[in-house]
Amino acid sequence: MGTFSKLSWFFKEHRKRYLLGIIALVITAAANLVPPRVLGIMADQLDTGKIGWGQFFTYLIAIIIAAAFLYFFRFYWRKEIYGGAAILEKELRGKLYWHFLQMDRTFFQRYRTGDLMARATNDVQAVQNVAGDGILTLVDAIVTGGSTLIAMIFLVDWRLTLAAMLPLPLLTIIAQYLGRRLHDAYLDSQAAFSRLNNKTQESLSGIKVLKTFGQSEQDAEAFNQMTYETIGINKKVFRIDSLYDPLITLVIGVTYVITIIYGGSLVTSRAISLGQLITFVAYIGTMVWPMFAIGYLFNILERGSASYDRIDNLLKEKSLIVDSSDGKESERRLEGQLRYHITSFAYPDEPDQAVLKNVDFDLKPGQTVGLVGRVGSGKTTIIQLLMREFDNYKGRITFAGHDIRQVPLDVYLKEISYVPQNNFLFSMSVRDNIAFAKPDASKEEVEAAAKKAALHDDILAFPKGYQTMIGENGVSLSGGQKQRMSIARALLNNSEILILDDALSAVDAKTEKAILANLRKEREQKITVIAAHRLSSVMDADLILVMKDGRVAEAGTHDQLLGLGGWYKRMWDRQELAKKVGESDE
Numbered sequence: 001m002g003t004f005s006k007l008s009w010f011f012k013e014h015r016k017r018y019l020l021g022i023i024a025l026v027i028t029a030a031a032n033l034v035p036p037r038v039l040g041i042m043a044d045q046l047d048t049g050k051i052g053w054g055q056f057f058t059y060l061i062a063i064i065i066a067a068a069f070l071y072f073f074r075f076y077w078r079k080e081i082y083g084g085a086a087i088l089e090k091e092l093r094g095k096l097y098w099h100f101l102q103m104d105r106t107f108f109q110r111y112r113t114g115d116l117m118a119r120a121t122n123d124v125q126a127v128q129n130v131a132g133d134g135i136l137t138l139v140d141a142i143v144t145g146g147s148t149l150i151a152m153i154f155l156v157d158w159r160l161t162l163a164a165m166l167p168l169p170l171l172t173i174i175a176q177y178l179g180r181r182l183h184d185a186y187l188d189s190q191a192a193f194s195r196l197n198n199k200t201q202e203s204l205s206g207i208k209v210l211k212t213f214g215q216s217e218q219d220a221e222a223f224n225q226m227t228y229e230t231i232g233i234n235k236k237v238f239r240i241d242s243l244y245d246p247l248i249t250l251v252i253g254v255t256y257v258i259t260i261i262y263g264g265s266l267v268t269s270r271a272i273s274l275g276q277l278i279t280f281v282a283y284i285g286t287m288v289w290p291m292f293a294i295g296y297l298f299n300i301l302e303r304g305s306a307s308y309d310r311i312d313n314l315l316k317e318k319s320l321i322v323d324s325s326d327g328k329e330s331e332r333r334l335e336g337q338l339r340y341h342i343t344s345f346a347y348p349d350e351p352d353q354a355v356l357k358n359v360d361f362d363l364k365p366g367q368t369v370g371l372v373g374r375v376g377s378g379k380t381t382i383i384q385l386l387m388r389e390f391d392n393y394k395g396r397i398t399f400a401g402h403d404i405r406q407v408p409l410d411v412y413l414k415e416i417s418y419v420p421q422n423n424f425l426f427s428m429s430v431r432d433n434i435a436f437a438k439p440d441a442s443k444e445e446v447e448a449a450a451k452k453a454a455l456h457d458d459i460l461a462f463p464k465g466y467q468t469m470i471g472e473n474g475v476s477l478s479g480g481q482k483q484r485m486s487i488a489r490a491l492l493n494n495s496e497i498l499i500l501d502d503a504l505s506a507v508d509a510k511t512e513k514a515i516l517a518n519l520r521k522e523r524e525q526k527i528t529v530i531a532a533h534r535l536s537s538v539m540d541a542d543l544i545l546v547m548k549d550g551r552v553a554e555a556g557t558h559d560q561l562l563g564l565g566g567w568y569k570r571m572w573d574r575q576e577l578a579k580k581v582g583e584s585d586e
C-alpha cells in the first residue's frame, strides 16, 4: 500500500474524480448482487411451485433494471478512474520532460538516452497502472468482496460464510510475500530493459558507422546476447507472477469444497434452504474476482512502486546550473561588453584536472574573437562556459555588466546563437529548421538568412524548396549543407552573441569566404565567437587566441600572430601551402 502513499499527491489533487469513480464502482458492485439473490428466490418459489407469471415478470424486470444500472455505472467509473490514470501519465511524462530540459550536461553523461526513454515510457506506464487498474482492483476487491461477504452472512448463513472464507488469510499472507519478491525482480527487469533500450538506441544512431566497419554481425550477436540476458531476468518476474494464479485457484477450490460439504449438511439439517445454498454458490462465483484481484493488486502495486522509485530518482537529481530566474524577467534584454576571465576550470567528473587556466579576453559589441589550437586544447570548453553549461569555474564571465551566473538563464541564453560542431537538424521542413528560434519569421527573413549562409541556391534545388522535409521522411543533406543550415538558423536569430564552434569545417574555401563576409556585415554591432581549425575562418577576427593545454599560448590579431612566428605562423604557412597544392590539383 506504500505505492498509494507515494502517489498521494496525485490522488489529493484529483480527489473529486476518484471519489465519484469509487461511488460509481460501489453502485456497480451493489447492482451485481441483485441477480443472484433474485435467482435464489425464484429457485425457492419454483421448488415450492408458488411462482406465477406476474411474479416471474417482476423478477425479470428487477434483473433488467440491475443490468441497466450496471451498464451505466460501469461506463462512468471507467471514465473517471482510467481518465485519472491518463492524467497521471501525462503529468509524469510532462514532469520528466521538463526536468530533462533543466538538467546540465553531466546528467546526460550519467544517464544514457535509452535509459531515460525507458523511464519516460515503460516506468510511467507501470505507475499509471496504479492509478487506473490499481485503484479499480483495490476498490472492486473491497466492495465486491465486502458486499458479497455481508450478503453471504445476512442472506444465507454466518457459519457457512466463516467456514468458506477460512483459506482467505493464507492467500493474503502469501500474496504479500510474493509481492516483495516481485518488487526486487521487477527492478532488475526494468534496469535490464533500460540497458537493452540503450543498446538499441546506440546501434540505430551509429548504424552507418556499424555497417561501414563491417560490424553488423558482431553487433547483432551482442544484441542477441543482451536480449537473452534480459529474457533471463524477465523470467524471474514471470515465475513469481505465475505463482499467483494457481494459488488463488487452489484457495477458490478449497472454498467450493467447504461450501458443498458444510453447506450440504446445513441444507440436510434444514438450517438453510436449497435456494439459499444456490445463492451462496453464486456468491462464491462473485468472490472469485476479488480473490484474483488481491493477487493482481500486489502485482500492480509492486511494479508501480519499483517504477515510481526509478522515476523519482531522476526527478530528485539537481542540475549543477542554478537558475536565478523568477519567471518575471523573460522580456529583459541584455546588450553590451563580454568580459571573459577564467582563472581555472575542471570538468566535474575530473575535478583535479584543470582544463582551462587563465583565459582572459574582453569583447565590445561588434568585435569577434577567434579560438584556435590543437585538438583538445580547450576551445569548446571556453564556449561551454560561455553558454553556462558549467558554473563551477574560478573567475568571472560578465555580459552587459552582469555576472552571467546571476542572470536568469532564459534571459541570458536568449542573447546567444550557437552553431555546434555536430549540427542537429529536426525532422521538419527546411523553413521550420531555419526559423526554429523565431517561428513567426517572414518568408523574406528566412530567405535572407539562407542567402547569408550561402544556402539559398541549394534549397531552391530541393524538391519542394523551403517546404522540403528534412530527416527520416525527407531529404538527406550533405555535411556542408547541414552546417550552413545551422548557420542560417543562428543568423536569423540575430542574437547579441553568435558562437560558431568549428562550424565552417565542411564548406569549401570560397563558400567560407562568402559566409564570413556576410557575417562581418551582419554582425557589425554584435559579438561573434569563432572556434576553428582552419585559420582562414578567424583571420579577420579582432582578437585571436591560440590555445594550448587549456592556456592561451599566443594572442593578437592575424598580423600580430604572423609576426610572432609561433604556432599560428607555422600553421598558417602549412594551411596556405595545402590550399595551393589543393588548387593546383584541381
Ligand SMILES: Nc1ncnc2c1ncn2[C@@H]1O[C@H](COP(=O)(O)OP(=O)(O)OP(=O)(O)O)[C@@H](O)[C@H]1O
Residues within 6 Å of the ligand: 347, 349, 350, 355, 373, 374, 375, 376, 377, 378, 379, 380, 381, 382
Ligand atoms: N565532459 C568532459 N569531461 C571531462 N573532460 C572533458 C570533457 N569534455 C572535454 N574534456 C577534456 O577537456 C579538454 C579540452 O577539450 P575541448 O573539447 O575543449 O577541446 P577543443 O580544443 O575544443 O578540441 P577540438 O578541436 O577537438 O574540438 C580535452 O582534454 C578533453 O579531453
